[in-house]
Amino acid sequence: MWEKLLEKNPQNADILxxxxxxxxxxxxxxxxxxxxxxxxAVQPQHLNAILNMGVVLQELNHFQEALNHYYKVVELSPNxxxxxxNIGVTEQHRFNFTAAHATxxxxxxxxxxxxxxQANLIFTQHYLYPAxxxxxxxxxxxxxxxxxxxxxxxxxxxxxxxxxxPLRLGFLSADLRxxxxxxxxxxxxxxxxxxxxxxxxxxxNHVETALTAxxxxxxxxxxxxxxxxxxxxxxxxxxDQVDILIDLSGYTAGHRLAVFARRPAPMQLSWLGYFGxxxxxTMDGVIADPICVPTHEKEWFTEIIHTLPHSRFCFAPxxxxxxxxPLPALHNDYITFGxxxxxxxxxxxxxxxxxxxLEQCPEARLxxxxxxxxxxxxxxxxxxxxxxxxxxxxxxxxxxxxxPRQDYLASYSEVxxxxxxxxxxxxxxxxxxxxxxxxxxxxxxxxxxGRQGEGLLHASGLMEWAVQSEQEYLDKALYWxxxxxxxxxxxxxxxxxxxxxxxxxxxAARFAHDWLQxxxxxxxxxxxxxxxQSPL
Numbered sequence: 001m002w003e004k005l006l007e008k009n010p011q012n013a014d015i016l017x018x019x020x021x022x023x024x025x026x027x028x029x030x031x032x033x034x035x036x037x038x039x040x041a042v043q044p045q046h047l048n049a050i051l052n053m054g055v056v057l058q059e060l061n062h063f064q065e066a067l068n069h070y071y072k073v074v075e076l077s078p079n080x081x082x083x084x085x086n087i088g089v090t091e092q093h094r095f096n097f098t099a100a101h102a103t104x105x106x107x108x109x110x111x112x113x114x115x116x117x118q119a120n121l122i123f124t125q126h127y128l129y130p131a132x133x134x135x136x137x138x139x140x141x142x143x144x145x146x147x148x149x150x151x152x153x154x155x156x157x158x159x160x161x162x163x164x165x166p167l168r169l170g171f172l173s174a175d176l177r178x179x180x181x182x183x184x185x186x187x188x189x190x191x192x193x194x195x196x197x198x199x200x201x202x203x204x205n206h207v208e209t210a211l212t213a214x215x216x217x218x219x220x221x222x223x224x225x226x227x228x229x230x231x232x233x234x235x236x237x238x239x240d241q242v243d244i245l246i247d248l249s250g251y252t253a254g255h256r257l258a259v260f261a262r263r264p265a266p267m268q269l270s271w272l273g274y275f276g277x278x279x280x281x282t283m284d285g286v287i288a289d290p291i292c293v294p295t296h297e298k299e300w301f302t303e304i305i306h307t308l309p310h311s312r313f314c315f316a317p318x319x320x321x322x323x324x325x326p327l328p329a330l331h332n333d334y335i336t337f338g339x340x341x342x343x344x345x346x347x348x349x350x351x352x353x354x355x356x357x358l359e360q361c362p363e364a365r366l367x368x369x370x371x372x373x374x375x376x377x378x379x380x381x382x383x384x385x386x387x388x389x390x391x392x393x394x395x396x397x398x399x400x401x402x403x404p405r406q407d408y409l410a411s412y413s414e415v416x417x418x419x420x421x422x423x424x425x426x427x428x429x430x431x432x433x434x435x436x437x438x439x440x441x442x443x444x445x446x447x448x449x450g451r452q453g454e455g456l457l458h459a460s461g462l463m464e465w466a467v468q469s470e471q472e473y474l475d476k477a478l479y480w481x482x483x484x485x486x487x488x489x490x491x492x493x494x495x496x497x498x499x500x501x502x503x504x505x506x507x508a509a510r511f512a513h514d515w516l517q518x519x520x521x522x523x524x525x526x527x528x529x530x531x532x533q534s535p536l
Contacts, residue, residue: 013043021052024059025227027206032056047073051083054090063090064378081107085116095344097124113150115258118143123251126275126449129349131423133447137277137300140251144279144302147261151230153282154238154264161266163527167519170200170242170265173273174226174254178209180428181248181273186211187316189218191512200240202233204254230258237264244519247283250274267526270303271312275449277301285522287515288312291455292448300447306518310504311459314511315431317501318409324437324497325413327490334363335481338415338438340408340429343372343383345421348390353470354419355392360474361481367415369400369408377401412436416489417480425453431460434500437493439465443473459505 016039023032033056039049054069067090073083088103101124107117122139125132175181188194198220203212205226216222221240225233233256237245245265249255250273260268263282270278271287277300285304286293289312293305329335337357339346346368358364372379380399387394403411409432418433420426420442430440430453442453444466454466467473480489500506 011042013039013046013049016042017046017049017052020049020056024052024056025206029056029060033060045076047076047080050076051080051086054083054086058086058090058093061093063094066090079110081111081114084110085114088117088120092120092124095127097127100124113146115143115147118146119251119255119257127344127347127424129347129423131445131447131450133276133297133300133450136447137279140277140279141302142279144257144261144277144281144283147258148281151258151262154234154262156266158241159243159266161527161530163524164520167197167243167523168200168241169197169519170202170237170240170245171248172202172204172225172237172245172256172259173248174204174252175248175273176201176203176215177205177207177212179211182209182211182215183428184272184313184315185248186215186218187314187508188512188515189215190316191508193509193512193516194218196516200237200242202237202256204249204256225256226254230256230262234259234262234264243267243523244269246271247278248273250276250278266530267522269306269522275452276447277303287518288448289455289459291458292451294451297446297448306522308511308514308518310514311455311511313427313431313456313459313505314508314515315428315435315505316508317435317506318405318432320406321435322406322410322413324493327416327486327493328414329416329486330490332365333483334365335361335416335486336365336367336414337417337419337477337481338367338369338412338433339419339421340369340433341421341426343370343379345424345426346370347421348386350421351387351390351392353473355390357419357474357477357481358393358396360478364396364481366397366419367400367411368397369403369411371402373399374401409436412438417441417477419477420453423447423450425449427452427456430456431505434460434462435497435506437496439492439496441473441476442466443470444468456505459503460500461503462500 016035020032020035020039023035036049036053039046050069051073054066058066067087070083070087073080084103084107088100091100091103101121104117104121107114122136125136173181201219201222202225242265244267247260247270250270252273257278257280260280261282268283269285269287270283279302283303285306286301288305289308292312298305354366358366374380387397412433415438418438418440420440422443423445425442433440439462442457444451444454457463457466467476479485504510
């Protein structure tokens with residue numbers, strides 16, 4: 001439509017801006033940039049064009065340029081909530097959490113009920129040390145109440161509460177793609193037992209990847225919903241007669257918790273993609289495991305905790321993964337520690353501990369690989385500056401950017417041990433490293449997220465690699481770096497893939513049985529409750 005209008009009005013800034021927005025929504029970012037540049041050439045102070053150009057640049061990871069556009073919008077329109085909120089998001093992507101929090105507070109001063117600013121204030125707290133799960137829980141409870149106070153719940157019309165029939169199970173997520181959520185979900189959906197039910201995907205993202213292509217056939221129905229308003233999406237889920245709707249986002253990017261506030265399904269659960277309470281009165285439960293939510297921490301959840309017997313995760317092993325390589329320390333004659341975490345997780349407290357390890361193990365090396373460490377990028381330059389400021393020996397640290405997946409998996413042949421981050425530990429990186437024969441030293445802290453590393457290691461039969469203090473973290477790193485202990489580490493590495501392939505973290509059949517059994521029990525309980533509430 002916009003192309004035809006543009007043919008008649010090639011110098012119309014509104015048409016050019018709308019065409020740029022349409023291209024952005026379809027994922028064609030370079031085309032979107034082209035049309036928005038044309039709009040701004042015609043009308044340099046076109047607010048929507050400036051704002052959307054900032055969004056496109058942000059999605060292209062040109063963060064400083066994006067900020068420049070957002071600040072220009074604020075100059076022209078000081079109380080522009082969208083521009084202010086986007087400044088916060090961009091600073092968050094740059095790991096400048098102090099600036100992000102300050103900007104979100106500006107948004108909330110103008111609109112105390114702004115859900116995006118509230119949600120991002122909650123999510124970014126997870127990166128800050130020390131961990132404060134009680135504070136995060138309190139913020140989530142407040143926002144959960146806020147979500148529900150402004151909407152009405154949908155009526156449960158035309159539902160059939162039969163306890164043993166095949167179920168209609170829906171997943172709502174922005175991460176059904178190359179993302180930890182997608183990798184962990186694949187093993188459940190691929191299991192034969194899952195075919196008993198009908199599965200509905202509500203993908204809140206325009207990005208699709210190779211993993212998306214593998215996931216789509218595993219669903220009975222696939223819907224891409226990122227352009228749908230909350231009311232429309234809730235109505236769609238209700239019309240699909242979904243029995244149990246499962247949130248895989250929590251307060252992470254692309255969440256749709258406002259849809260859950262409308263209760264489009266009789267039962268609603270949180271699982272996999274988040275690590276704390278949603279605070280929503282309409283969220284019935286959280287699927288957990290014996291490690292991630294001990295009894296004394298259940299008070300941090302508004303939901304009922306439903307515990308799987310072994311693990312809340314199950315990982316599909318990487319396809320075409322290289323064979324496990326021999327321990328590199330045997331031929332290097334020094335230990336190589338590694339990290340594959342996103343930069344936001346590598347805070348100064350983590351780096352300080354890594355520095356101590358290197359100082360007390362003077363021949364060791366540290367290999368850090370992260371998506372944001374592209375050669376010549378501003379992220380690489382600023383991260384190098386951080387390391388130098390902390391006084392780390394740069395001659396012993398190697399930095400690597402993104403690589404093709406096979407090369408990434410093969411790079412574990414260069415690493416002896418992984419050093420986990422805290423308070424935000426690894427997930428997929430930990431499990432992939434284990435599959436490649438590389439154990440992770442992970443520090444356990446309070447909260448569902450703080451216990452994630454311990455949970456993964458426990459579900460792999462490697463509980464001894466979870467530590468309870470920074471001193472124990474240091475001691476374990478130094479112990480295994482000692483030359484006398486390298487033969488034992490080499491043997492562990494050689495046997496690890498075979499050993500963990502039978503552990504709960506990788507046993508898809510056992511996990512699917514446990515997960516589906518839990519879902520069936522919860523549905524039967526729901527049917528029983530409905531029957532008790534129904535008049536005779």
